[in-house]
Amino acid sequence: MSDVEIYTVTYDFNRWRYTSADENVYVEPVTFRAVPITRSNIELSTDETGASFTVSFPLDAEFLELFRVSPPSGLVTLLCEKFDVESGQTVEIVFKGRIVNVTWQEDHAEVTCESSSQAIRRMGLRRHYQYGCPHMLFGGECRVDREQFVTVGNATNLTNIGFDLLEAAGKDDGYYAGGYVEYMHSELQTTERIAVAESEGASGRITLFSFPIGLVAGAEVRLYAGCDRTLQTCAGKFNNAENYGGMPFIPTKDPFGGDPLY
The missing domain is CATH 2.40.10 (Thrombin, subunit H)
Known part of the structure; x- marks a missing residue:
């Protein structure tokens, strides 16, 4: 075992760490738990809504509880890295982005992600002439305390x-x-x-x-x-x-x- 892939899922201040290797991987000062993980290839697309990255996790992966009933209210991110066990160094960042959907299968969960660059390229909301107020309640434009x-x-x-x-x-x-x-x-x-x-x-x-x-x-x-x-x-x-x-x-x-x- 030399190069392995390690995965970090983050929500608020919680972090869950996994690896697709055959055994646990220690990256000082934390341990990445070995679980059966498979992933798709990273798609490159000129369509900002077309690219995706899908990872298959076992049903006992702890972070999946966040999506068991409905998606959480905050942002859940996923970082996939290639790690060299012998040198103890990260070789490359395979993927970095957010989890947008979880599909439940009989023996695993399909986690669909979008990259950070993909999210940045997506066109944002435009303001239109309208009767109702478009400001986010208690936000910077609303200004209500x-x-x-x-x-x-x-x-x-x-x-x-x-x-x-x-x-x-x-x-x-x-x-x-x-x-x-x-x-x-x-x-x-x-x-x-x-x-x-x-x-x-x-x-x-x-x-x-x-x-x-x-x-x-x-x-x-x-x-x-x-x-x-x-x-x-x-x-x-x-x-x-x-x-x-x-x-x-x-x-x-x-x-x-x-x-x-x-």
Whole structure:
């Protein structure tokens, strides 16, 4: 055994290390666990959405738990390196990018990745004329301080897509819709975020868009107010009309419609 491939999967501050070699590989000061791994060749394509890199992992690979129900809220990256065991040096970086999908098979999981350069080449979002605000809630363009609109408490009555929060009771129905909940994963100790679909003011019931993986009853959650991206909500709820990003006064009547009384 001379040149072997080693794989590092990273999520938040968690790292999982594997190798396709026949035995564990020690790279000071960590060990890469030997597991049956196969991979595709790296595709080169002029189409920024066409290239991909697929790796087959056994079903007991620890990081796969992140994708067991739905993808995690944060970025999961994969680094594949060719390592020379005799010299103890990295020969080359085979692949570096992020995991975009996991497909479950009977005896293994197919992990599809895209390279960092591929992600950079992809065309980003363009801003259009629109009535609603396009800014990310609490982001740099929105400028609302999220800590002014957070409710902290302990989640109870967990179901597949929701929980109760006593501290959220008394707010208007839908107050948290369009916002998100933030909590600590009970096993990985990573910060997870899930968007809120609905909220009930009378009961404090919070309905999410996906299953809250790693959330356990009694755990502390931070619940942030939502926005429906209208000027009325921006001004009345957040007192932030001066940073509203939509165009609410676009005429609804077509000036080229042939009506002489425009």
